[in-house]
Amino acid sequence: MARQLTLDLGHRPALGRADFLVTPAHALAMTVLDAPETWPQGRMLLLGPDGSGKTHLATIWAAETGAMRIGAAALRPDMVDLLASEDGAVVVEDAHRVAFSAGAEQALFHLWNLCAVRGCWLLLTARRPPRDWDLSLPDLRSRMSAMPVTRIEAPDEALLAAVLVKLLADRQLTPPPGLIDWLVPRMDRDLGLARRLVAALDTQALSEQRGLTRSMAADLLVQLTAPESGPADKALPGRQLFP
Numbered sequence: 001m002a003r004q005l006t007l008d009l010g011h012r013p014a015l016g017r018a019d020f021l022v023t024p025a026h027a028l029a030m031t032v033l034d035a036p037e038t039w040p041q042g043r044m045l046l047l048g049p050d051g052s053g054k055t056h057l058a059t060i061w062a063a064e065t066g067a068m069r070i071g072a073a074a075l076r077p078d079m080v081d082l083l084a085s086e087d088g089a090v091v092v093e094d095a096h097r098v099a100f101s102a103g104a105e106q107a108l109f110h111l112w113n114l115c116a117v118r119g120c121w122l123l124l125t126a127r128r129p130p131r132d133w134d135l136s137l138p139d140l141r142s143r144m145s146a147m148p149v150t151r152i153e154a155p156d157e158a159l160l161a162a163v164l165v166k167l168l169a170d171r172q173l174t175p176p177p178g179l180i181d182w183l184v185p186r187m188d189r190d191l192g193l194a195r196r197l198v199a200a201l202d203t204q205a206l207s208e209q210r211g212l213t214r215s216m217a218a219d220l221l222v223q224l225t226a227p228e229s230g231p232a233d234k235a236l237p238g239r240q241l242f243p
Contacts, residue, residue, distance in 0.1 A: 025153040026053060032150040033061050036089070036121045040148050043115070045095070046125045048152030051163070051191030054125040057152075058091045061123060065089040072098040072124075075107035084114040089121040095144075096126040099134045109140045155189045163191050167198040168212075173205065175212050183217060188225070196224055 029046060036042065048054045062069050067089035070079070075098065083090045090111070098104045115122045126133070130144035155163070161184050168175055187193060200220045201212055 025155050025159045026057070029057060029150045029152050033057055033123070036061075036065065036123075039121065041116060042119065043112075043122045043147055044124070045130075045144075045147045045149045046123065046152070047127070047129060047149055048125075049127060049191065051193075051195045052152045052155065053163075053191075054152065055093065058093060058123060058125050062089070062091050065121065067091050067121070067123070069093060072096070072108065073101040073104055075101070075104040075111070077103055077107045077110060080107055080110045080114055084111055084118050084120045086118045087120065088118070089123070090115065091123045091125070093125045094127075095124040095130075096128045096133050099136065105135060105137045105140055109137055109143070112140075112143050155191055157184050157189075160184050160187065160189055160191070160194060163194050164198065167195060168201075171198060171202045173198070173202060173212060176214065179212065179214055179217060182214060183221070186218075187221065193224060197221060200224065 029048075032039075032044065033046070036044070046054055046057065058069065061067065068083050068085070069091040070083065071093050072095045075092065092098075092108065092111070095108070098108050112122065114120070124147070129149070130141065130147070133144070135141045135144065161180050164180050164183065165175075183197075187197075197217070197220060200223075201217060204216055204220060205212055
């Protein structure tokens with residue numbers, strides 16, 4: 001069969017509360033995020049690996065609290081006053097990348113302080129704990145290290161299956177019966193791998209103009225888990241400021 005050129009037109013993931021399946025891996029984090037009035041000093045750090053659902057949870061929280069959202073690497077000191085609104089809320093995503101951009105550490109330090117003054121809830125998301133962020137500002141290091149933390153636990157099979165179903169649905173892909181049940185026990189419990197597998201399935205199905213099959217999934221899984229496929233934790237670009 002002739003292969004065809006495919007274009008990456010992107011896709012818009014569904015990030016509402018109704019689209020989020022709470023499994024035991026997410027249950028505690030969801031409970032904590034649902035009660036920001038109980039957070040010590042109105043702050044919380046949400047930790048979880050790549051693809052674990054941090055962005056989805058942060059999106060739900062932002063929608064329900066009216067929070068502003070910004071990627072840590074995009075933070076600038078002149079944004080702080082806008083972000084920390086009186087009795088408002090703000091989300092800083094990928095906080096483990098704050099040291100990657102000039103001025104971002106200083107901005108996060110000022111944001112921390114201004115949120116305290118104005119009674120603004122502050123939610124940070126990150127893949128790694130603050131000790132691994134390579135922070136250069138001692139005052140920021142001490143504040144981040146003291147921040148209360150909630151974690152997305154290691155994925156179980158139920159979560160991995162749910163993530164695969166959601167990622168496929170986001171790309172309008174319909175798996176054949178039994179494919180998810182076949183894949184889950186054969187995959188590492190790595191949600192980043194799940195995301196890459198679904199992206200590869202989408203590209204393969206488009207290029208060959210056919211539906212998903214078990215053999216297609218098996219071949220791609222072998223390719224993605226081969227040693228030369230590289231590490232799963234790749235840096236994501238900073239998101240733009242948006243309400």
